[in-house]
Amino acid sequence: MGLIKFLTIAAMLFLPSIAITQTLDETTQNEAKQLIKQGLQSNVGYTVIESLTTEVGQRLAGSDAEARARDWGVAKLKALGFQNVRVEPFQVMYWKRNAESAEILMPYPQKLVITALGGSVATDADGVIGAIVKFPTLQALKDAPMTGLEGKIVFVDEYMTRTQDGSGYGAAVQKRSGAANEAGKRGAVAALIRSVGTDHHRFPHTGQMSYQEGVTQVPVAALSPPDADQLKRALSRGEVTVKLVLDVESLGYQESGNVVGEIPGISDEIVLIGGHLDSWDLGTGAVDDGAGIGITVGAAKVILDRKKTPKRTIRVVMFGAEEVGLVGAKAYAKKYKNDLGKHIVGAESDFGAGKIWRFETNFGESKLYKAKEFQTILEPLGIALGANQASGGPDMGPMRMLGMPVVTLKQNGWDYFDLHHTPDDTFDKIKPEDIAQNVAAYAAFVWMAANMDGNFKDD
Amino acid sequence: MGLIKFLTIAAMLFLPSIAITQTLDETTQNEAKQLIKQGLQSNVGYTVIESLTTEVGQRLAGSDAEARARDWGVAKLKALGFQNVRVEPFQVMYWKRNAESAEILMPYPQKLVITALGGSVATDADGVIGAIVKFPTLQALKDAPMTGLEGKIVFVDEYMTRTQDGSGYGAAVQKRSGAANEAGKRGAVAALIRSVGTDHHRFPHTGQMSYQEGVTQVPVAALSPPDADQLKRALSRGEVTVKLVLDVESLGYQESGNVVGEIPGISDEIVLIGGHLDSWDLGTGAVDDGAGIGITVGAAKVILDRKKTPKRTIRVVMFGAEEVGLVGAKAYAKKYKNDLGKHIVGAESDFGAGKIWRFETNFGESKLYKAKEFQTILEPLGIALGANQASGGPDMGPMRMLGMPVVTLKQNGWDYFDLHHTPDDTFDKIKPEDIAQNVAAYAAFVWMAANMDGNFKDD
Numbered sequence: 047m048g049l050i051k052f053l054t055i056a057a058m059l060f061l062p063s064i065a066i067t068q069t070l071d072e073t074t075q076n077e078a079k080q081l082i083k084q085g086l087q088s089n090v091g092y093t094v095i096e097s098l099t100t101e102v103g104q105r106l107a108g109s110d111a112e113a114r115a116r117d118w119g120v121a122k123l124k125a126l127g128f129q130n131v132r133v134e135p136f137q138v139m140y141w142k143r144n145a146e147s148a149e150i151l152m153p154y155p156q157k158l159v160i161t162a163l164g165g166s167v168a169t170d171a172d173g174v175i176g177a178i179v180k181f182p183t184l185q186a187l188k189d190a191p192m193t194g195l196e197g198k199i200v201f202v203d204e205y206m207t208r209t210q211d212g213s214g215y216g217a218a219v220q221k222r223s224g225a226a227n228e229a230g231k232r233g234a235v236a237a238l239i240r241s242v243g244t245d246h247h248r249f250p251h252t253g254q255m256s257y258q259e260g261v262t263q264v265p266v267a268a269l270s271p272p273d274a275d276q277l278k279r280a281l282s283r284g285e286v287t288v289k290l291v292l293d294v295e296s297l298g299y300q301e302s303g304n305v306v307g308e309i310p311g312i313s314d315e316i317v318l319i320g321g322h323l324d325s326w327d328l329g330t331g332a333v334d335d336g337a338g339i340g341i342t343v344g345a346a347k348v349i350l351d352r353k354k355t356p357k358r359t360i361r362v363v364m365f366g367a368e369e370v371g372l373v374g375a376k377a378y379a380k381k382y383k384n385d386l387g388k389h390i391v392g393a394e395s396d397f398g399a400g401k402i403w404r405f406e407t408n409f410g411e412s413k414l415y416k417a418k419e420f421q422t423i424l425e426p427l428g429i430a431l432g433a434n435q436a437s438g439g440p441d442m443g444p445m446r447m448l449g450m451p452v453v454t455l456k457q458n459g460w461d462y463f464d465l466h467h468t469p470d471d472t473f474d475k476i477k478p479e480d481i482a483q484n485v486a487a488y489a490a491f492v493w494m495a496a497n498m499d500g501n502f503k504d505d
Numbered sequence: 506m507g508l509i510k511f512l513t514i515a516a517m518l519f520l521p522s523i524a525i526t527q528t529l530d531e532t533t534q535n536e537a538k539q540l541i542k543q544g545l546q547s548n549v550g551y552t553v554i555e556s557l558t559t560e561v562g563q564r565l566a567g568s569d570a571e572a573r574a575r576d577w578g579v580a581k582l583k584a585l586g587f588q589n590v591r592v593e594p595f596q597v598m599y600w601k602r603n604a605e606s607a608e609i610l611m612p613y614p615q616k617l618v619i620t621a622l623g624g625s626v627a628t629d630a631d632g633v634i635g636a637i638v639k640f641p642t643l644q645a646l647k648d649a650p651m652t653g654l655e656g657k658i659v660f661v662d663e664y665m666t667r668t669q670d671g672s673g674y675g676a677a678v679q680k681r682s683g684a685a686n687e688a689g690k691r692g693a694v695a696a697l698i699r700s701v702g703t704d705h706h707r708f709p710h711t712g713q714m715s716y717q718e719g720v721t722q723v724p725v726a727a728l729s730p731p732d733a734d735q736l737k738r739a740l741s742r743g744e745v746t747v748k749l750v751l752d753v754e755s756l757g758y759q760e761s762g763n764v765v766g767e768i769p770g771i772s773d774e775i776v777l778i779g780g781h782l783d784s785w786d787l788g789t790g791a792v793d794d795g796a797g798i799g800i801t802v803g804a805a806k807v808i809l810d811r812k813k814t815p816k817r818t819i820r821v822v823m824f825g826a827e828e829v830g831l832v833g834a835k836a837y838a839k840k841y842k843n844d845l846g847k848h849i850v851g852a853e854s855d856f857g858a859g860k861i862w863r864f865e866t867n868f869g870e871s872k873l874y875k876a877k878e879f880q881t882i883l884e885p886l887g888i889a890l891g892a893n894q895a896s897g898g899p900d901m902g903p904m905r906m907l908g909m910p911v912v913t914l915k916q917n918g919w920d921y922f923d924l925h926h927t928p929d930d931t932f933d934k935i936k937p938e939d940i941a942q943n944v945a946a947y948a949a950f951v952w953m954a955a956n957m958d959g960n961f962k963d964d
Binding site: 096099100101102103104111150154155156157159246247248249271272275276279280283329330468469470472473474475 | 555558559560561562563570613614615616618705706707708730731734735738739742788789927928929931932933934
């Protein structure tokens with residue numbers, strides 16, 4: 047390569063790129079770069095997760111523990127220096143687990159490790175006993191005749207595929223509701239599923255299910271992966287009879303709430319971030335979603351510490367009752383639907399504690415150039431540009447469907463479903479350096495969104 | 506290198522080495538090499554483990570399940586073509602777990618994952634409640650004053666070191682008995698220990714403990730590693746009160762037994778191999794010690810299939826009640842102490858399901874040259890020569906102490922204490938290729954020992 051050509055390319059590489067339309071001024075870009083630096087050095091996200099998982103632990107939607115988590119959230123946001131800290135209450139149906147067990151009665155007596163799916167009806171106190179009928183997939187059960195399963199226990203043995211982007215989850219999760227509904231329609235007395243997860247440990251994965259209108263409600267539980275293997279091996283030798291005991295109950299509507307804190311801006315336009323405060327009851331909700339709370343609170347705290355007032359208000363929400371049907375998110379959308387136009391963009395962190403590898407958007411087509419501008423700032427963190435089909439995270443769903451633009455700072459979910467909804471979702475699984483990368487990315491994104499020119503919608 | 510020199514070295518490498526004293530004739534060496542080949546291709550070890558863990562599952566010493574395991578063992582050995590298949594009964598104290606739970610009452614109410622140690626006394630039905638006093642090591646507790654712990658719950662937070670040879674286990678296991686004994690001497694009401702294990706999953710590790718004579722017997726349980734972490738974090742913030750409920754019981758002496766099968770030789774001298782049939786009650790006893798059963802039965806089966814009569818009798822023993830104090834091994838030694846001279850060598854497989862990497866012996870000094878001869882045959886399997894201090898495995902201990910030579914075909918134990926004595930010790934953790942390597946090594950070793958000249962003792 048000749049010297050002139052080398053210098054020309056070098057100049058192209060090192061000079062700032064000049065977009066025809068530019069949404070981020072140099073001051074905002076520089077501040078975002080500074081926030082990345084500060085975020086990578088900050089441990090506040092990590093310590094927030096430690097605090098929540100230790101001082102509250104599990105915090106099932108509607109429980110006393112979730113109420114303690116709200117108290118924790120209010121105290122934490124105030125202590126960190128947020129403004130307008132408040133709980134926005136709503137009601138949630140409170141389902142709880144008391145005790146649960148399963149065992150092979152015949153031909154090889156032994157206990158099985160299971161857990162009730164959220165929302166399942168209980169069995170009688172003596173449990174339900176039935177011969178197992180296995181289906182490799184939910185579709186195979188749906189394709190089964192409407193007779194022949196009376197008095198049986200259905201076992202849906204569908205596996206989940208491990209992927210970086212969690213795309214295996216959607217397919218696998220169908221069976222959580224589908225197994226019980228299809229079993230109930232066919233006169234079966236209960237349903238078991240292979241846990242929705244990607245690990246090989248003896249932890250069952252819980253998760254919400256719901257019954258279709260008018261279908262006989264049968265109890266449903268998830269087997270740990272090794273127990274699903276065990277049941278399958280036993281079945282390969284002949285008929286297997288299982289006893290299932292689920293002592294669970296629905297205790298009617300109880301108070302839940304979203305915890306909100308703000309960094310007030312010059313305008314009342316809002317950049318909305320957050321995670322969900324509730325967790326399943328088996329673990330301590332570290333990766334789901336203590337991480338999301340820590341990352342978004344931590345990012346806003348890094349901004350706070352810079353003591354610069356953003357143009358727009360930065361609002362952090364700890365959503366309540368996500369796991370049982372986005373109840374907090376729906377309450378938020380109901381409360382703020384008339385403020386929809388003030389919501390410039392929303393982003394929830396709720397995909398574990400791995401590093402962010404992709405910046406996904408859901409913007410108006412005419413504003414897509416902004417995605418590239420934002421991603422360019424985030425690129426040193428190892429973040430590429432993704433498609434313009436972001437969900438924004440579960441709790442952004444209701445507002446997104448009303449029209450709010452969203453982004454997803456997509457985390458590496460390769461290992462997420464090893465821990466997801468299991469007793470093993472505990473603080474020791476959190477890596478401080480991964481949380482710091484998330485905090486850095488969120489801080490920079492939020493600052494840019496709060497200070498950019500214009501918005502993300504088609505005009 | 507010149508051609509002559511090359512040919513000379515090649516000749517040295519490829520000609521059989523000629524020892525001054527040689528214990529293995531060429532026929533025996535060739536048969537051993539053939540057995541390695543067959544062993545590596547055999548899946549019988551793997552299928553025996555699958556059969557035991559599926560058709561019996563957990564098999565706690567003294568339980569009905571252990572009795573079913575003996576029935577399984579007799580049927581399996583007969584089906585595989587062993588001779589003189591029998592149960593040699595003995596009595597064992599039967600301790601069992603009914604239910605167990607623990608929770609932090611104050612200041613952060615939440616459940617803890619624990620399991621009673623084998624042999625622990627029960628708590629009252631309402632449980633025991635006390636403030637936690639943490640000690641970093643058992644030694645720190647031993648060094649504590651004899652007053653000041655009255656009414657407290659002692660927590661020994663000692664960690665175990667991960668090693669390939671399991672050398673971290675001996676130190677860590679001391680606390681299983683030590684914690685309760687030292688707590689009882691000082692008026693504490695219960696003891697908790699960080700599980701003896703090397704993993705970070707939310708599984709507690711059980712294991713046997715025993716009370717010293719005359720010491721107040723207090724209940725003792727192991728916390729899973731994440732729960733030990735959680736308790737430590739809570740304690741770093743101030744006083745923590747815990748409630749512990751252990752519903753366990755000792756049901757007196759029950760029948761157990763060793764299952765024995767043989768490949769009869771020309772002489773009644775014995776080469777003794779085996780594993781232990783009992784397991785802890787939490788998992789299905791796959792790596793501890795379904796693997797040892799599968800490996801040794803599988804190795805003998807590979808020999809059987811060659812349809813050649815060994816000079817000496819090959820005896821395979823499935824020892825009962827190992828976990829609760831080598832009860833089966835002691836019964837074996839008592840029964841056969843007068844046949845000690847006929848026992849040429851013994852080797853138990855009881856260190857998980859990893860590949861063998863070292864051939865350790867416990868021979869008379871004058872017979873150490875045989876160790877090298879044996880190891881040379883095993884070397885293509887990746888097996889080096891170890892020290893002359895082999896234990897031979899736990900169940901060879903009583904016979905070794907009487908004077909029986911032993912070998913240890915030492916497995917890679919790097920991951921063994923991740924699963925050891927947990928609910929996660931299940932069949933999916935077994936790798937068929939690793940079991941085949943073990944089967945090949947045992948088959949070759951056993952054949953050589955059964956057909957060599959002389960013995961392993963100093964004359």
